[in-house]
Amino acid sequence: MSLALVDRHKVITVGGGPAGLLTAANIRGPNVVVIEASTRPGWPPHCTGLVSPDTARRFGVTDAITEVYREAVFLDDEFREICRIDGSPLAVRLSRPLLEEALAERVTSLGHRILYGTRVAEVSPSGCVSILGRGTICGERIVLAAGASPRFMRVFRAARCRVIPGFEIRVRLNARVNEDSFYTIHGWRVAPQFFAWLVPLRDGREALIGIGGSHPVERLEELIQRLHRIGVEVSSIESHRGGRIVLGPPAPSPLKGRLVGIGDVLCASKPFTGGGLYAISMLAGPLAKFIEHDDDQLLLETWNRLRSELKAQYILTRAARVFQPLWKLALRAVCSAAARGECRIDYDRHSSLVSCLTPRRGALRVGQEEAAERDSSRGLWFRAG
Structure with missing residues (x-):
């Protein structure tokens, strides 16, 4: 025609x-x-679809919300917890x-x-x-x-505008991941150009696992092997998709x-x-x-x-990419200030993190005991079942 x-x-x-x-x-x-x-x-479909509740409301399509997440958990590339940010909820996933x-x-x-x-x-x-x-x-x-x-x-x-490749798979897991949280993995060894993510689906029995940057498929395979070492095994891959990430x-x-x-x-x-x-x-x-x-x-x-x-x-x-050790320290301070109710973090407005780092709150003074306690939580973000 x-x-x-x-x-x-x-x-x-x-x-x-x-x-x-x-x-x-x-x-x-x-x-x-x-x-x-x-x-x-x-x-x-080529998007994980995590947004703040405010963004979801602006789209006005409540039927497209398939998951709700109460917190974001930040992990290093050894899967030790850096910190976590809570919300009520913090984010939702749009299909x-x-x-x-x-x-x-x-x-x-x-x-x-x-x-x-x-x-x-x-x-x-x-x-x-x-x-x-x-x-x-x-x-x-x-x-x-x-x-x-x-x-x-x-x-x-x-x-x-910088554009990098991204790759994501939907998988079934042998261990039930905490479905209230989604996880991002940061570190030069896993994802030097971006980060990796694990987003639970279907009561934590399935997940989206993805990574951004050069050679995403090879790095994703390495990420799955690291997950296996801490007891989270991918029993099957249901689907996969690639795309471009603009930064x-x-x-x-x-x-x-x-x-x-x-x-x-x-x-x-x-x-x-x-x-x-x-x-x-x-x-x-x-x-x-x-x-x-x-x-x-x-x-x-x-x-x-x-x-x-x-x-x-x-x-x-x-700045976070270049100064990773300092960024982890700052991120711990942000989480600590938010947990004390001294600031509010909007998942879609990442500059809201800065409000948690003002000198009057002493945000960078994170105790060694608190940091050690977080580091010792390795492996506790999943459970068998």
Whole structure:
């Protein structure tokens, strides 16, 4: 089937993932066409989906929440506990297929169209999109929400954005992991460029295990061997997936003529975790209002605040990578201050960690006894059963 030049589509969204769908779901007036290369929403799933409860509420899809976590546990590469951060809850996990299916239903209920299995050949600054084998469509605005696409990232001058590979497997375990917590593993031996993670599923009987950085498959195999040495065995691998993790810094602006960006094309992810859903949830509403009313004030104000937060996270993340021993000491201090109720940590706003390190709280004075007690907890984060 060939598409003619259709001027009545005022908005064309390139990308039907969370960024493109949430934006389209917020647009009430103009007609929207969403173009997506995959054949159905949410597939293949390529995101762990951990977000704060506030971010989940902004998406407005409660049925997509599959797990709730009360705490984050930080481990070194010998699986000794560095510290833990509690919340009520601290984070939830959004299933990407469920999330995108619900958003797609909301988009089509508004009368917008989603073209699945459709690939874009070219995007013109004049507002037209060439589709492989199907012709061209044009609109007053083009929303670029196509993920970490180098050609689209260059449009918004996100060329300095660092992109690394990531790999994740879903596994069955022989030991039941504490399902109230998720775990991140830090250290040069396991993940020198990023970190590794273990996120329990299904009452702790299954888990997502992943890693970011160079040679992720080989490093993941080494991680599984280390887990085996402390008694957590992977009995079977249910599925696997790979993807790209963007680490910043974010683009200067989301606007370029008739083009407007959202998500990874702006390098708008949390550089400590690589998660982009937080930034999408913050920007989609203002972006939709900009399209409806042609007033960029709210969009640019929101982007500048978000960009400042992401830049702060970027600086903190780089410092943590370079000064790992000092970072572990600081992280213990953060956890200690948070446990005493002296500060509140937002899982998606990682700069909130800084509020736990103010001198008046003496946050860096962590007793040797407390540190030794944490180090002695090796292996206690899982239980047989």
